[in-house]
Amino acid sequence: MFRILTIFLVACLAVLSACQPDPTSKPLVVSTIKPLHALVYAIAGGANSPLELRQLLPDGASPHHYALKPSDMRTLNSAAVVLRIGSGLETFLDKPLANLQAQQRVLTLADATGIQHLHARASHGAAMTGHDAHSEDLHVWLNPDNAIAMSRAIATALGEADPGHQADYALNADKLIQRIHETDLSIRQQLAPLSNKPYLSFHDAWQHFDTHYGLNFAGAVTLDVSRLPGAKHVQDIRKIVEEKQAVCLFQEPQFSPTLVKTLVEGSDIRIGELDPLGMGLPLDDNTYITLLRQAAERFQQCLQ
Secondary structure: OHHHHHHHHHHHHHHHHHHOOOOOOOOEEEEOOHHHHHHHHHHHOHHHOOOEEEEOOOOOOOOOOOOOOHHHHHHHHHOOEEEEOOOOOOHHHHHHHHOOOOOOEEEEHHHOOOOOOOEOOOOOOOOEOOOOOOOEOOOHHHOHHHHHHHHHHHHHHHHHHOHHHHHHHHHHHHHHHHHHHHHHHHHHHHHHHHOOOEEEEOOOOOHHHHHHHOOEEEEEEOOOOOOOOOHHHHHHHHHHHHHHOOOEEEEOOOOOHHHHHHHOOOOOOEEEEOOOOOOOOOOOOOHHHHHHHHHHHHHHHHHO
């Protein structure tokens, strides 16, 4: 009887211990998109971070249209902290995040103190694209002042999740903020001569960047990447290019270069490529800085 009781108690202890969190495991911090993950990575200490860091959306996935996989749900359910930009960008997260445990922290960076908010730019006619003028443009990370505000909020959240390294996160954030300041000043000088050069884009993702640096946005051209535009649509786009006297038309990586050339055939407009999500950039302490510098270089190359 004593032996049976001992076996029963050992079995119960094994079950209880299996249900307890591993005290040696690192707190899991999940960021939705690469620019946000890049800020977290630098502030958390990079490859040597005492936290486990994961990017939820793979490179190339659009936060506007992403569908969570079962593995993504397991990741969210295991996270100590989940960081996102905002509901208007990662709408697919609204219901899953509402069902997280009370002790799990969700940080919405668009609500961080110091964020500069902009309304989405309105449509400019049938062949132009925009959002409801009352909705918010949530590409907030493309303004370095916003990235600084986000960095401070991230450092606070990481410190709350891991109080033992709070001072390290604060110091790393200060270093990152200083690098962002220096990069911002450099880019201002680089782009200042281009303020009178109008540009068009296929996706109006760059308002926070072009407003911050005083660039001349002429409009966004509707283009559905899932199908070829009809003859009238091509004609409308060419008319916009001519009327706006734009120097450059920016595409994004998902657009076929051949299709873009067809749309602007016969005009003098130059073609550039911008990627607001930093697809393909290597992850290190300077990934966000690289994203800003790459954007500035591409604006300069196309508008100059």
